[in-house]
Amino acid sequence: MPMPTTTSAPSPTIVEYPPDSSGLPPALNVELPRSVLCQTLYEHLQAVVDAEPSRPYCTYAGVSWSVSDLIARVDLVAAGLRRLGLARDARVATMMANSTDHICIIFALAKLGLVWLPMNVHARGEGVAYQLAHARPSLLISDTINAASLGPVLEGFPSLSVLWHGAPAGEGNRQFLELLEPEATPDGPPGCAAGAGKNATPGMDDVFCILYTSGTTGRPKGVQLTHKMLALASLGITPLCDLRDGDVLFVWEPIYHIGGSQLLRLPLFKSASLAITERFSASQFWNEARSVGATQIHHLGGIQQMLLKQPPSENDHHHSVRLCWGGGCSPEVWEAFAKRFNVRIHEGYGMTECSSIATVNATGLAGSVGQRLPWFRVDVVDDRKRPLPPGRDGEIALTDLIGGALFTGYLDDREASDAVLDGNTFYTGDIGYLDTLGHLYFRGRKTDSIRHNGENVSAWEVEHIVNGHPDVAESAMVGVPGELGEQDIKLFIKLKPGRTFDPDAFVQWCASRMAKYQIPRYLCLVDEFEKTPSQRIAKKGLDRSTAGCWDRRQA
The missing domain is CATH 3.30.300.30 (ANL, C-terminal domain)
Structure with missing residues (x-):
């Protein structure tokens, strides 16, 4: 099987950020490695394999995977997808729970210049039909457990190719396993889909993912994320989670959510690994975290409250977790959770449209979602888009200072795009305020x-x-x-x-x-x-x- 041309792992460098005229204190000091600007997800994996082939990547279902194990499986999946004859930039939908196969599919799509369409496994009926009709994927890969709910929907898409992952989904249905057959691949440069031509390596500003969000009124909107945006989403986590060599990140967040997909690059920044579970379980959460030696856990929304509602245990302090990071933690929950489970808490703020992370609170200031990352300017504005002084509630606005940190628009929805984008500024629809030191405080949604x-x-x-x-x-x-x-x-x-x-x-x-x-x-x-x-x-x-x-x- 042909392998891509290898390159040496680039040394990190700090980008010279443009002058900031916001009047706020300096942003967080975050290095921007060249790999973020110049390497897709697959290219970054290949560079790490070349430099450190035995580096751990993840564990799943009791099996450990190194970066070399991962790329071998990714290349098999990519070869199988290439045999299907998908054109460059064709869209491939996945409706899958967390698994190493799901991760391999994502890396393979990045290698081939295909576009990933992640779908929520809990979606049903019209919601699924709308996304399929709007995004028009050429291929759907789904866990077999979704077959019953997908059946009626797929009747309306007779030309959509479907591969089932897991137990057989019935006679005549095609299986994901056929992608793993070690057959000869068509002629053509590594890293391209069939028929894509000689210059098929995707660029960092090419769309890699279309993630549907229901953050505003109206139909779900397809946020178009580039390779660069997803790389920045991962990089933005590094100060939020204080990423260190040897860290083990417990991954319960679904990969089809931006909160899960942005974790996939973290083991390529540091010698850290992902401990992947299929789903969140409040009753088993700490037992699972202990069993994998997790040093970090992620919180979102009501996760911490769910864990606090579990019966107190003498083992509440008996774990290796040093940090709980994420978004949506109130000051009251912050104090109770940190004290009961003996962990530090870091908060951040962002949206899918802005590479997921825009501000980071790594100082422990309860209630704040932090200070801006250096590739964004953060303003709070009134209804006429005029900046407000510290302490005044208004709409949070994010300005891209480096180019490519913001999405360029919703898929086939110019009206919705124009409503929130003004040049390189994104009006989030969220309400908040800034203090005199540039710490942002989130107050809620402006929309319905x-x-x-x-x-x-x-x-x-x-x-x-x-x-x-x-x-x-x-x-x-x-x-x-x-x-x-x-x-x-x-x-x-x-x-x-x-x-x-x-x-x-x-x-x-x-x-x-x-x-x-x-x-x-x-x-x-x-x-x-x-x-x-x-x-x-x-x-x-x-x-x-x-x-x-x-x-x-x-x-």
Whole structure:
């Protein structure tokens, strides 16, 4: 099997950042290795293999993988994908749980200049159909466990090729294993898809990933991330997690989420390794972390609250974890979690559209999401986009200082792109304020969406699905305080005349059409909705209390 031409591992260098006119103190001192600017994910892996072939990369299901083990599997997968004849820049969707095969697919796509379309394994029905129709992938690779939910959707995409990963999905269905057959590959330069031509090595500004986010109102939007953006996403974590040689990062975050995919490059920066588990389990979390010798854990949203709700144990301090890092930790939870489990906590802020990480709090200032990374300027602006002084709430705006740190637009949605991008500045839709030392404080979302179970949930998307129920005339979704921080979903429903309502049957109907994290917890029937002059539902007047509501968890 042909191998790509090898290059020596580049020495790190510090980029000269442009002068910053924001008036804020200097940004965090973060080195920007040349590999971030000049090497794709696969090229970086190859350089590390050349320099240190035995360096550990990850453990999964009790098996340890070195970088050499990984690249051997990646090259097999890449050769198999090349045999399929996919054109350069063709899109390949994955609907898979965390696994080494999932990781190998991602590296192989980077090698071939193909575009990765990660899909949430919990997505159902119309949500899946919309992404497939909008992104138009040429190939879908899915875990077999998703076959039942995907079956009805795939009937609408008869030309889409599907490979099933795991147990056989039925007679006549093609398997992922066929990619691993050691057959001769077509002629052509290593690192290109069939028919891609001689200059197929992807550039750092080429789109590598389309990640759908429901962070604002309306349909999910496909954020187009370049090779450079995903590299910067990984680099932004290094000060956040204080990455050191010998670190073991416990990876529960799904790889299809930016929080998981940005971890894949970390073992290439330092001699650190990933300890990968398929999913998060609050009851088994610390046992799993102990068993793999984790030195770092990641938090997002309500994860820390879930762990705090577990029964106290004499083993709460008996682990090797020195740091818990992520986003969404309140000052109260910060103190309780750090004390109970004897770990330090680091917070950060960012969005998929801005290479995931824009600010880092590595000082321990509880409540702050930190100071800016040197490739961004951070401003807080009013409704007319004018910068506000310290202490004043406004919209968080991020300006790209190096070029390529921000996305260039949502897939096939110029209107939505123009609404948030102005040249090299991205208006996040988040509310916050800066203090006099440039520390950023996050206050919530400006748009009609909530954060639930670590996911952005668009009210428009939930309401759009619910309004398709045969008994529903109108609906309105709001967020209410949750037991685990973030928010729970409360749904107001107006029935069609003469219809009756069975909440259990309604929830089952929702479960077949939306992701688990989108299913409302609280249901409340109304006779009428108050409307604005433009005949929109006036959500400001809707009751945020849960008294008297039907509660899915109590039913």
